[in-house]
Amino acid sequence: MRLDHERIVSDVTARLTRASSAEEACRVSVNALHAHTGAMAAALLPVRRHLRCVAAAGAWQVFTAVQPGRGVSGRAFRTGQTQTVVAVQDDPDYIPVGAPGTALEVCAPLLDTDGAPIGVLNVEWQDPTDVEVARKLVDEVAACLGDRITRLGGPPPEKxxxxxxxxxxxxxxxxxxxxxxxxxxxxxxxxxxxxxxxxxxxxxxxxxxxxxxxxxxxxxxxxxxxxxxxxxxxxxxxxxxxxxxxxxxxxxxxxxxxxxxxxxxxxxxxxxxxxxxxxxxxxxxxxxxxxxxxxxxxxxxxxxxxxxxxxxxxxxxxxxxxxxxxxLASSDPLTGLRHQGPFGERIRGAVPGRTALLAIDIDQFKVINDTYGHQEGDAVLVAVAGALKDALRHADELFRLGGDEFVAVLEVRHPNEAMMIADRLTAAARAIGRTVSIGVALVEEDEPPERALRRADAALYEVKRNGRDGARLAGS
CATH class of the missing domain: 3.30.450.40 (GAF domain)
Structure with a gap:
């Protein structure tokens, strides 16, 4: 396509003198370029951290906001240099806005009087076009548009x-x-x-x-x-x-x-x-x-x-x-304690020799349910859970794994410290008229926490066999 360079620049210049805002200046420029060349033309101005398309002509769809450094437009704005792309399919920054088969894209920065980019003018041709003539045309129109925007006070503020x-x-x-x-x-x-x-x-x-x-x-x-x-x-x-x-x-x-x-x-x-x-x-x-x-x-x-x-x-x-x-997803609705899922996440971070697991069971809980019914059993669960939680230290954690089975997870310096907490829990249960049996196990080096919990369970059942209402430290 032959471009009448002087006529196009003269027409754009005349229209720009009548523009009363930066948006209008962009609009008359891209409309004139499209009318004279048939190309897709768009003007983009910076709005905070992206480029906003404020005027476009000749495209079915326009990307209104270009992210920082994205696209050929972003590249022209970032470098302050005109970008000429003759093989858009090979350019990683090309953003398709026109019909397939763009033959040439020229994107020129709009500069203020200090030479700083204040926007970009992007023009794309579908038909074969003289690259040097097209680049010169876009550069001159961009220079005129940048000058007019600067005279009008620069890019408009964010709306x-x-x-x-x-x-x-x-x-x-x-x-x-x-x-x-x-x-x-x-x-x-x-x-x-x-x-x-x-x-x-x-x-x-x-x-x-x-x-x-x-x-x-x-x-x-x-x-x-x-x-x-x-x-x-x-x-x-x-x-x-x-x-x-x-x-x-x-x-x-x-x-x-x-x-x-x-x-x-x-x-x-x-x-x-x-x-x-x-x-x-x-x-x-x-x-x-x-x-x-x-x-x-x-x-x-x-x-x-x-x-x-x-x-x-x-x-x-x-x-x-x-x-x-x-x-709700991570807590037991009856007692408010966290359940199996969060417990599994917690023990995955167990520290060998420092993390203690206390397996806790309410004594004679099945008898309570069978004799007085599940409503009374639920009341006992809530009361015991509250007593155990109040007896723990601030950083200790209590979980309900099901039925009357609770597990406390403690960070301790030595096994005696874990046993002291276990004794405190048995005393708390007695204070509300109930008793509990507790098995205590410290996670050992190279031991899966699940195995430590099984050792705590085994210690708990030793307490059950020996009369309940007490605590026992599991062996290795």
Whole structure:
């Protein structure tokens, strides 16, 4: 295809002088290139950590976001050098956007006055084209487009909707409640333009104040300290206000009477405040976005904060649901103790000579079930499990493997220490009117933990044969 180089550049230049934004400049450039050459043309500008396609023509489908360093476009942006590809099928970075059989791709960086890349112009031809002429054309159009974008103030900032989607992704990928609360605070601060954000939610026992993932400024640190020091009643006042009356924001006006619930915030230097309810009234919380400057937030921004709060609560509720499901999957529903699966994982990390396994059996448990029924048997299981758990040290672990069979896993310095804990467990059972038999075994060098458990079981049955209600250390 013959390219009328001077005519195309002249047309693009004329159109660019009328463009009033970076997006419009990109749009008129790619439309002109496609109209004159029939090629697929696209302009990509950086948005945070990727390249966003802001204008394209001549393609059935366009990849809107190119990841850092990916594709020929990413390569041109990273190197600041024009990329010419004549065999796209052999280029590992080529991203197919047009019909099969692309004959030539030229991707030129858009440069500012300092020569730094501020975007890329990508053009692909399906028909055979003079490579040098095509490269010269794309280079000149890219130079004109880069200059115009620079004169218009550079690439446009990230849009609110793009920010919301980015932060929604961060909320969705959070793996813990603290991580999610921090992501919500960061999102509220970034999207509102205010300097501080604090998410307060009910964790089932008390109100928790979330922390940011980034180092807070002096004002945010002060506000967070105040919020953390507030009594539970004061935090609940703010939560109840938000849930009773809905979202609210200050008007940026001074010398007005401040309601009592807000007084601690004002004393901390808050002059601007957006308050948004989070989740349901009985188990949710409140999001506070604040600034020490007197500003009047845009009402649409408050609506956006409501969307963010709803997304944060949805993700928080999902995390809590998953946590409950994991607990149910790994715990015995009757006693709350973990069962066979977690026990197998725990003993795989047993340390020879240091890890002790205590096989525990409730004495005469079958008689209890046969005489008084399974309901009474279940009550005995729960009572004994609670007594044993309370008698263990903080780092010790107790598992229920089935029926009335329990196993405690301890880390000890010598066998006598394990026997002392076993004696403590038998005493705890007696204190609630029951007795237990316990076999104790330390995992030996090169011994599978399962074999150590069998030795503990054998020691337990020795206790049973000798009258029950006691503990015995297994031999090697």
């Amino acid at each position: 609110r909707t793009e920010k919301l989607l980015r932060h929604a992704g961060a909320l969705t990928s959070a793996s813990t409640e603290w991580e999610l609360m921090a992501a919500a605070n960061d999102a509220a601060r970034d999207m509102s333009g205010l300097s501080a954000a604090v998410l307060v939610v009910d964790d089932g026992q008390r109100m928790r104040v979330g922390m940011p993932t980034v180092l807070p400024d002096e004002f945010e640190s002060k506000l967070r300290d105040v919020m953390t020091a507030l009594p539970e009643s004061a935090l609940l006042d703010l939560v109840n206000l938000a849930h009773r009356h809905g979202s609210s924001y200050t008007l940026g006006e001074a010398d007005h009477c401040v309601p009592h619930a807000y007084r601690p915030l004002v004393d901390a230097g808050v002059a601007t405040l957006i308050m948004v309810p989070v989740g349901p009234p009985d188990s949710g919380g409140v999001m506070l976005i604040a600034d020490e400057r007197s500003l009047e937030p845009d009402p649409s921004m408050v609506n956006l904060m409501e969307l963010l709060a709803a997304q944060a609560w949805s993700c928080l509720d999902r995390l809590r649901t998953l946590s409950k499901l994991r607990e």
